[in-house]
Amino acid sequence: MSQSPFQLKTIRGIFSFGSSQQSQEKAGSQDRGRSSPQPIRCAGPDGVGSGRGAQRKKRSLNLALSQVTLGSPVEGLAASSSLRQASVEDLADANALDSLKTAGTGTQQNSMCVSQSQDFFCTPDFITPNDAHVKLPAPGTHAGVGGALGLGNQSNPPTRDFTPLGCKRPRSVFDVLMCPENRRSQLQAYTQELNAYKPPGTRVRSGGLKAMKSVPKSPLCVKNPFRREIPNVPGHVHQEDLLMKSEDEEMSFVVKRKKGPDSRRKRRRKKMSACIAGLNSGRYRSDFKELQKLGHGSFSTVYRCIHRLDGTAYAVKHVKKNLNTTNAEIALALQEVQAYSALGPHPFLLAYHTSWIENSRLYIQLELSDCCLTDLIKQGKTFDEDELKWMLWSVLQALNHMHANKLAHMDVKPDNIHVVGNRYKIGDLGTSTKHVCEEEEEEAENATKGGGLSALCLFREGDARYMAPELLKDDLGHLDKSDIWALGAAAYELARKCPLPMKGDNYRDIREDKLAGIPSFSAEFFQLVSSMMRSDPAERPGAAEIMQLQIFASVRKTAFRESFRPNSFLTCTSSRVYCARVLPHQSSDHISMFFTWKSSVLESGFMPSKVGEKELVPCRRSSSIQRAYLPPPPTAMHSFVLYWK
Numbered sequence: 353m354s355q356s357p358f359q360l361k362t363i364r365g366i367f368s369f370g371s372s373q374q375s376q377e378k379a380g381s382q383d384r385g386r387s388s389p390q391p392i393r394c395a396g397p398d399g400v401g402s403g404r405g406a407q408r409k410k411r412s413l414n415l416a417l418s419q420v421t422l423g424s425p426v427e428g429l430a431a432s433s434s435l436r437q438a439s440v441e442d443l444a445d446a447n448a449l450d451s452l453k454t455a456g457t458g459t460q461q462n463s464m465c466v467s468q469s470q471d472f473f474c475t476p477d478f479i480t481p482n483d484a485h486v487k488l489p490a491p492g493t494h495a496g497v498g499g500a501l502g503l504g505n506q507s508n509p510p511t512r513d514f515t516p517l518g519c520k521r522p523r524s525v526f527d528v529l530m531c532p533e534n535r536r537s538q539l540q541a542y543t544q545e546l547n548a549y550k551p552p553g554t555r556v557r558s559g560g561l562k563a564m565k566s567v568p569k570s571p572l573c574v575k576n577p578f579r580r581e582i583p584n585v586p587g588h589v590h591q592e593d594l595l596m597k598s599e600d601e602e603m604s605f606v607v608k609r610k611k612g613p614d615s616r617r618k619r620r621r622k623k624m625s626a627c628i629a630g631l632n633s634g635r636y637r638s639d640f641k642e643l644q645k646l647g648h649g650s651f652s653t654v655y656r657c658i659h660r661l662d663g664t665a666y667a668v669k670h671v672k673k674n675l676n677t678t679n680a681e682i683a684l685a686l687q688e689v690q691a692y693s694a695l696g697p698h699p700f701l702l703a704y705h706t707s708w709i710e711n712s713r714l715y716i717q718l719e720l721s722d723c724c725l726t727d728l729i730k731q732g733k734t735f736d737e738d739e740l741k742w743m744l745w746s747v748l749q750a751l752n753h754m755h756a757n758k759l760a761h762m763d764v765k766p767d768n769i770h771v772v773g774n775r776y777k778i779g780d781l782g783t784s785t786k787h788v789c790e791e792e793e794e795e796a797e798n799a800t801k802g803g804g805l806s807a808l809c810l811f812r813e814g815d816a817r818y819m820a821p822e823l824l825k826d827d828l829g830h831l832d833k834s835d836i837w838a839l840g841a842a843a844y845e846l847a848r849k850c851p852l853p854m855k856g857d858n859y860r861d862i863r864e865d866k867l868a869g870i871p872s873f874s875a876e877f878f879q880l881v882s883s884m885m886r887s888d889p890a891e892r893p894g895a896a897e898i899m900q901l902q903i904f905a906s907v908r909k910t911a912f913r914e915s916f917r918p919n920s921f922l923t924c925t926s927s928r929v930y931c932a933r934v935l936p937h938q939s940s941d942h943i944s945m946f947f948t949w950k951s952s953v954l955e956s957g958f959m960p961s962k963v964g965e966k967e968l969v970p971c972r973r974s975s976s977i978q979r980a981y982l983p984p985p986p987t988a989m990h991s992f993v994l995y996w997k
């Protein structure tokens with residue numbers, strides 16, 4: 353029989369494992385003089401590397417050898433026969449086969465084999481430790497190295513000394529699942545969960561592993577026990593939302609893909625891959641349960657989702673743009689999350705939670721709003737003056753915060769003004785950009801020798817209906833005032849109950865200070881709107897300036913009371929009031945607060961000397977905890993009504 357160099361080398365390697373002194377000597381002179389057994393490598397025809405086939409053979413030989421060496425004599429025999437089968441083409445030398453046969457029958461030979469084969473494996477668990485305290489058993493003892501390695505010799509229980517890293521080998525989920533007892537208990541647990549969550553009419557396969565397969569591998573949506581589930585509170589989760597969907601429903605997102613000539617095959621492949629990945633292939637699918645599409649814009653689609661672990665509903669925005677594009681596109685896509693994080697939390701900005709990139713697309717987790725103003729308009733809701741003032745005040749707070757942080761929103765419109773409980777919050781910071789005043793712009797221009805604002809930051813135009821006149825002339829020096837114009841236009845639209853023109857004479861008129869009157873609204877309100885929509889940005893008041901106007905006096909009071917709702921602010925002890933949070937939107941540095949005893953205190957029988965009078969307590973503006981000292985209180989238990997001057 354002809355022998356290739358590869359075959360010869362393999363046989364020689366095995367032959368050297370044949371444990372007898374004689375055979376070791378035969379194995380080749382290169383092994384001589386080594387103090388410790390060296391791993392034997394399968395070499396390819398060139399004597400250096402090895403092909404895929406050679407590696408496969410090596411693996412099968414390894415397996416067989418390990419069985420020969422570590423098992424009982426009977427197992428050893430079986431293994432040796434399997435080795436014979438595995439390497440029958442390679443074993444050209446009859447001597448090698450003989451030596452293998454003898455290896456399977458003698459325990460002494462076993463131990464010798466193991467002492468070398470452990471090196472052969474070259475995996476951390478099988479590498480012979482160099483430590484002095486690791487003693488290999490003497491050849492000829494029954495324990496053998498198999499016992500020393502902790503591989504199941506009963507007379508010599510394994511000791512941790514022989515684990516190279518001194519720690520337990522981590523067990524994979526697969527090990528745990530494949531253990532019959534664990535599998536049974538897992539199955540029972542799954543069945544219980546299944547019964548608990550199964551919505552009526554859900555088709556669930558039953559019996560054995562099939563049932564396990566039918567359960568989606570993503571974690572179940574859990575109910576958050578700390579949440580006060582009050583209907584109509586933002587993020588309220590309905591019980592049925594938590595119910596587990598059937599496998600088919602969970603898979604539907606995989607199946608609902610582009611249709612094409614080969615869509616069926618693709619769908620099957622995707623379904624398969626999702627099955628294999630246990631539906632955990634992406635962060636979005638593993639962390640969130642998608643409930644419903646909320647809406648879409650030119651840049652993104654937004655879904656209502658429940659976070660599987662905290663059991664709270666969020667809005668998750670999928671940005672359409674593929675991020676495998678130019679740097680400018682990536683920067684534009686990331687602008688929204690960067691703006692949210694730079695601005696931080698604010699009571700009148702939609703809360704931003706986190707963002708991540710998955711399959712080259714950006715995902716943004718946001719606070720879930722009840723709806724946006726456009727939805728309300730579509731539902732036929734009309735706004736009275738008080739409501740519009742409250743809306744203007746809320747958005748002005750947010751804009752003031754943005755402008756103070758040198759950011760301009762650039763897309764203020766009813767679509768991006770959200771309703772969360774009784775508040776109006778601004779969202780969609782995708783178009784927000786850096787706002788710089790003229791001098792800063794000039795400085796930057798000189799420094800960069802570039803062209804205008806575009807040299808400083810990326811700029812994306814918003815909706816043309818709400819675009820200020822100066823933007824149409826490419827004047828980007830007053831971006832903060834452009835936001836004010838857009839907000840004024842939105843209020844004008846809501847008050848007149850008539851959509852803004854897209855083009856034509858009316859489009860030009862409203863940009864040339866020719867506004868039509870607003871019936872059933874006060875002259876004061878009309879004046880406010882017209883001042884916000886002045887054609888010259890220099891004549892337009894800023895957000896902070898508008899909030900100080902007399903028209904907002906009543907709103908300020910309400911806003912202050914609203915911001916100090918009992919659950920958000922006060923704890924009363926015997927002599928102090930702890931203001932847990934003074935909201936950052938308060939414009940003045942010092943806030944004067946009036947405290948009066950509430951009627952409940954009077955009802956308790958105490959009659960303070962200053963009934964009807966108010967205590968003035970100055971309190972520094974801060975977002976940290978403040979203490980306001982009061983005169984000794986009437987009782988330990990009391991409450992306050994606060995007014996803001």
Ligand SMILES: Nc1ncnc2c1ncn2[C@@H]1O[C@H](COP(=O)(O)OP(=O)(O)OP(=O)(O)O)[C@@H](O)[C@H]1O
Binds near residue numbers: 702720768
């Ligand atoms: N946090 C949220 N909660 C509830 N619905 C939301 C939320 N964010 C967005 N939506 C809905 O999704 C729609 C599209 O969102 P958004 O305006 O942010 O997308 P966009 O692609 O940036 O739109 P645009 O074309 O205006 O730039 C909105 O009109 C709104 O109805």
